[in-house]
Amino acid sequence: xxxxxxxxxxxxxxxxxxxxxxxxxxxxxxxxxxxxxxxxxxxxxxxxxxxxxxxxxxxxxxxxxxxxxxxxxxxxxxxxxxxxxxxxxxxxxxxxxxxxxxxxxxxxxxxxxxxxxxxxxxxxxxxxxxxxxxxxxxxxxxxxxxxxxxxxxxxxxxxxxxxxxxxxxxxxxxxxxxxxxxxxxxxxxxxxxxxxxxxxxxxxxxxxxxxxxxxxxxxxxxxxxxxxxxxxxxxxxxxxxxxxxxxxxxxxxxxxxxxxxxxxx
Amino acid sequence: xxxxxxxxxxxxxxxxxxxxxxxxxxxxxxxxxxxxxxxxxxxxxxxxxxxxxxxxxxxxxxxxxxxxxxxxxxxxxxxxxxxxxxxxxxxxxxxxxxxxxxxxxxxxxxxxxxxxxxxxxxxxxxxxxxxx
Numbered sequence: 001x002x003x004x005x006x007x008x009x010x011x012x013x014x015x016x017x018x019x020x021x022x023x024x025x026x027x028x029x030x031x032x033x034x035x036x037x038x039x040x041x042x043x044x045x046x047x048x049x050x051x052x053x054x055x056x057x058x059x060x061x062x063x064x065x066x067x068x069x070x071x072x073x074x075x076x077x078x079x080x081x082x083x084x085x086x087x088x089x090x091x092x093x094x095x096x097x098x099x100x101x102x103x104x105x106x107x108x109x110x111x112x113x114x115x116x117x118x119x120x121x122x123x124x125x126x127x128x129x130x131x132x133x134x135x136x137x138x139x140x141x142x143x144x145x146x147x148x149x150x151x152x153x154x155x156x157x158x159x160x161x162x163x164x165x166x167x168x169x170x171x172x173x174x175x176x177x178x179x180x181x182x183x184x185x186x187x188x189x190x191x192x193x194x195x196x197x198x199x200x201x202x203x204x205x206x207x208x209x210x211x212x213x214x215x216x217x218x219x220x221x222x223x224x225x226x227x228x229x230x231x232x233x234x235x236x237x238x239x240x241x242x243x244x245x246x247x248x249x250x251x252x253x254x255x256x257x258x259x260x261x262x263x264x265x
Numbered sequence: 266x267x268x269x270x271x272x273x274x275x276x277x278x279x280x281x282x283x284x285x286x287x288x289x290x291x292x293x294x295x296x297x298x299x300x301x302x303x304x305x306x307x308x309x310x311x312x313x314x315x316x317x318x319x320x321x322x323x324x325x326x327x328x329x330x331x332x333x334x335x336x337x338x339x340x341x342x343x344x345x346x347x348x349x350x351x352x353x354x355x356x357x358x359x360x361x362x363x364x365x366x367x368x369x370x371x372x373x374x375x376x377x378x379x380x381x382x383x384x385x386x387x388x389x390x391x392x393x394x395x396x397x
Contacts, residue, residue, distance in 0.1 A: 012310040015301060054312065061315030066290045087294040088314050089301035096308030105304050123289065130335055138336070148336045166336065167329025174332075175324075202292050204328045242289055248297035 009056060012090045013042075013097055016050040017073045017246065018083040018109050023048050029072060032065040034058060039072060042094050044102035046110050050076065051097055060088060070245075077246035081116035083109060084246040112251060118216050119194060121250060122243030124185055124226055126207035128174065132236055133205070137173040144169045171204060181207045181237065188229055192218050197249045207237040211249035219244065291316070 014032055021043050030036035031052030042049045050072060054060065066087065073084045091097055102109070138145045147166035151159045182198055185208045189196070195213040202209060214222050223241060230239035295316055302309065 009310070012312070018299075056310070056312055059313035059315045063287055066287065066294060066316070070290050070294050084294070084298040086296075086298040086300050087316065088312070090310040090312055091301070091305050092308040092310055096305065100305045100308050101301075123293075125289070131339060134332075134336055134339060138339075148339075151333060152337060160330075163333035164326055164329045167326075167332040170332040170336070171324060171328055199292065202288060204332065245293065246298075248293050251299055252297070 009092070011053050012056055013051045013093055014054040014060075015085050015089040015091060015097060015101065016052075016069060017076065017085050018102070018113070019048045019050065019076060019080055020113055021046045021048045023076075023080055025050070030068060031072065032060055032068045034062065034064070036064075036068060042097040042102070044098040045106050047102045047106060047113075049097050049102060051094070054090060056090075073246040074244065077120055078244050081113045081119070082246040083112055083116070083251050084248050116247055116250070119213055119247065120216055120219065120244035121247040122212045122214055122219070122222060122241055123199075123245065123249075124189075124208055124210045124212065124239070124241055126181065126185070126209075126233070126237040126239040127203065128177070128205045128207045128237055129235065130205055133174060133177070134170065136236075137170055141169060141173055144173070174204065178207055181233075182210060185210055185226075185229065188225055189222060192222050192225060195250060199249070207233075208239070213247060213250045214244075216244075 014037065016031070016039070023041065025039065025041050027038075029039040031039045031054075033052070033054050037052030037054055039050055039052045042051050069087050073082055076082045077084075091101065138148055144166060147162055147169070151162050151166060156163070178201060186196060186198075189212060193212040193214050197211045199209040199211060212222070226239065226241045230237075233239055
């Protein structure tokens with residue numbers, strides 16, 4: 001990548017996302033940085049970019065920065081189509097946003113936005129209750145139960161190999177349940193969603209972690225469906241529906257988008 | 266049947282949507298979305314980012330040891346019918362060996378898988394997990 005190396009540069013323009021050009025932004029929205037920069041709009045043609053000024057002498061990435069980035073885009077996505085940028089996108093100035101970003105890729109962005117019209121992303125995330133899932137596995141896997149008995153109360157260093165062996169079995173058993181439960185969620189929401197992407201698990205206790213692209217008018221049905229599933233799984237899996245979000249999982253390389261769409265119902 | 270409006274923290278375990286925790290935010294905005302480098306080259310500006318690669322490695326020795334530790338912490342008194350392993354040990358040797366062989370083969374496969382994936386592990390995953 002060609003990072004501009006201008007010694008004199010003290011500030012730059014942070015880009016959050018790309019939206020249709022006719023949006024209006026309420027003044028006073030806080031962006032990333034400390035103190036937070038005020039979010040404003042740079043327009044070109046049928047497109048607009050949400051941006052704010054950033055002091056280059058301070059690093060970015062505090063939790064407040066992360067929440068500011070996602071909060072702004074998610075709030076926008078509830079109203080209009082949004083192409084979210086990955087955290088940390090910086091260009092030199094407003095002209096660069098207008099010309100190099102919006103003008104140079106105008107039609108590509110405009111088409112992508114029109115495809116997202118009236119759609120939002122939700123993420124279904126489920127976590128196994130650690131104790132319950134381990135008991136379930138120990139109850140069904142004889143070798144795991146035997147190993148568990150062998151390591152209980154024993155010197156951790158002396159039983160390291162046994163622990164690893166047990167952990168491998170448990171990990172594989174949980175992974176098998178994750179696969180099954182992820183499929184169950186996919187089946188349950190089939191017909192309500194336009195596309196879905198199974199995210200890689202973010203914890204060994206993940207039961208489900210799936211991003212869904214949903215028409216805004218199907219959001220209520222989706223909530224009800226996931227809620228029913230949460231009731232069915234109560235105690236075993238803590239199930240949450242996160243959203244509406246900007247369609248982070250459904251933008252990006254054209255090939256990735258096509259593959260994601262193909263898995264949809 | 267209940268509705269989606271039930272309060273969070275109840276028995277049903279379903280929070281009203283829009284509850285992004287820091288971990289979810291990390292997974293989302295550090296890993297997804299359009300990458301500016303793909304669109305802007307000349308005017309790109311670099312800045313120090315405090316964030317770390319949040320991805321964790323599921324199949325790793327660390328994961329295995331954590332699982333084993335969690336099993337060690339299980340409250341034995343709550344295990345209704347005792348560990349099934351106790352029964353297993355009294356059972357016929359032949360059947361037991363068969364089971365063991367199959368599971369060990371599976372374990373070997375998993376180990377190969379794990380070896381391939383241990384490399385990208387980063388120190389950052391700890392802090393990330395705590396923020397969860």
